[in-house]
Amino acid sequence: MADGLRLALTTFTVLPLRAGRVDRRAAGAAMAVAPLVGAALGLVLGGALIGLAALRAPAVVAGGLTVALGALLTRGLHLDGLADTVDGLGSYRRGAAALAIMRRPDVGPFGVAALVLALLIQAGALAAVAARPWPAALAAVVAATATGRVAVSAACRRGVPA
Secondary structure (H helix, E strand, C coil), rough: CHHHHHHHHHHHCCCCCCCCCCCCCHHHHHHHHHHHHHHHHHHHHHHHHHHHCCCCHHHHHHHHHHHHHHHHHHCCCHHHHHHHHHHHHHCCCCHHHHHHHHHCCCHHHHHHHHHHHHHHHHHHHHHHHHHHHHHHHHHHHHHHHHHHHHHHHCCCCCCCCC
């Protein structure tokens, strides 16, 4: 389980942990604990949002800075995946051709548009959350961040094609 937790932390955050065992068992454990890593990340992000609100930062600024912190703490992994997926889907190509577009290191116009819209929506949502009392705001950010990692766990279960 320790190898799985280490793998989850190094996959989903920027924590500089030393590499542990990486095999099927560790990967399975990592995907099982991914929502816990998301909840921990949510605590950090929620704390930042609440702190910025307490400092009287404008709600949109607090939301934008919290989104930026989330991108930094995750190496933008989710943003890269979103851009690649939307570029592939927006290409109207099928199969191998769409996958080839998703593998390319550049970001096309569909990916850029998806990123801009996603970041604006996230910042706006966090701005609305920042206006709530701090326990509700923290719970909302923790729940949202953990839920995003539940999707990873569900997608990695046996029988789901890569």
